[in-house]
Amino acid sequence: xxxxxxxxxxxPPTTGHQMIMKWLSTHYDLVVVWAADNRLKLQQTPLEHRAxxxxxxxxxxxxxxxxxxxxxxxxxxxxxxxxVAKAKLIWGENVEYTLVIGSxxxxxxxxxxxxxxxxTQVKLLIIPRPGYIIDHDSIExxxxxxxxxxxxxxxxxxxxSTAFREKRxxxxxxxPVIAYIHQxxxxxxxxxxQTQI
Numbered sequence: 001x002x003x004x005x006x007x008x009x010x011x012p013p014t015t016g017h018q019m020i021m022k023w024l025s026t027h028y029d030l031v032v033v034w035a036a037d038n039r040l041k042l043q044q045t046p047l048e049h050r051a052x053x054x055x056x057x058x059x060x061x062x063x064x065x066x067x068x069x070x071x072x073x074x075x076x077x078x079x080x081x082x083x084v085a086k087a088k089l090i091w092g093e094n095v096e097y098t099l100v101i102g103s104x105x106x107x108x109x110x111x112x113x114x115x116x117x118x119x120t121q122v123k124l125l126i127i128p129r130p131g132y133i134i135d136h137d138s139i140e141x142x143x144x145x146x147x148x149x150x151x152x153x154x155x156x157x158x159x160x161s162t163a164f165r166e167k168r169x170x171x172x173x174x175x176p177v178i179a180y181i182h183q184x185x186x187x188x189x190x191x192x193x194q195t196q197i
Contacts, residue, residue, distance in 0.1 A: 003091060004028040004125065006100040007036040007076065007083065011051040012164060014058045014172045014182065016157035020059060020127055023154050024100065025068040032087065033058065034075045045186055047076070056176040079113040084121050098123040102156065103132040109142060119147045126151045130158040 004024045008017055013035075024031040035050035044050070048151065051073045058069050072090070075083045087097060099122040101109075106126065108117060124147055128134060139149055159172040166169060168179050183185055 001030070001091070001094075002028045002096045003097065004031045004098050005083065005087060005122070006031060006033045007080075008033070008054070009038050009044065010054045010057075010175055011161045012050070012173060012187070013054045014157075014159045014161055014164065015174060016056075016159045016172070017076055018057050018155055018174065020060060020100070020154075021058065021069050022067050023152070025061075027069070028098065030091075031069045032075065033069060033071050034073050034083075036076050037078060047183060048178075049186060051076075051175045052153040053180055056180060057174060059138050061173050081118050081121075084118065086145050096123065097121065100125045100127060102127050102129045102171070102191055103134050106127050106135050106138045107144075109138070113135070115142075117146060123148045125149075128152065128155045129160075130155060136188050138193060161183065 006024065007023065010017065021031055021033060025088070030055060035042060035047055035054050037047060038102065055071050058071055061069055075086050077083045077086070077193060084097060084099075088095075099118075101124065105128050109124075112118065124142070125137075126134065126149065128151065134151065139147075143149060159169075164172045168187070169177070173181075
């Protein structure tokens with residue numbers, strides 16, 4: 001069995017996240033997603049809201065993909081090694097786990113908690129993101145310490161959670177997430193009226 005592990009800040013989750021989940025569902029037996037806190041990001045929207053929006057994003061995926069994409073918020077941890085340990089308690093040791101990351105994170109990986117141990121337990125799949133060049137030197141260094149790395153043959157959409165927070169472009173979100181943001185008064189978006197949802 002092959003499982004893709006895809007944690008994301010999801011602040012908020014975008015159509016770009018959804019596209020990646022759909023693509024992963026065609027390449028893996030199961031795609032496990034969760035909303036994660038990031039110690040490097042200040043003032044994040046409360047985790048429970050981000051997890052709810054992520055669930056809405058998954059629920060919006062067509063049935064062709066939906067049965068392969070699940071949210072498991074229990075996997076959320078600041079330490080990815082702990083996330084993998086939790087996954088193994090659920091799905092077992094005899095599974096091929098692949099950690100999915102965006103190309104914007106490659107240069108940070110060497111600073112992750114016990115990265116050597118992590119790389120012995122998972123494969124890495126890098127999703128190219130517009131505006132982030134894939135640093136092949138960093139990839140080589142990770143491979144030297146045991147990393148098994150692949151680069152996905154897709155490129156993420158040119159949308160991001162950060163761009164939404166800064167520019168409030170609702171075209172980067174799906175309608176159920178926009179409605180939730182409006183209901184919960186998130187991101188200081190009072191102008192998101194019912195006519196826009």
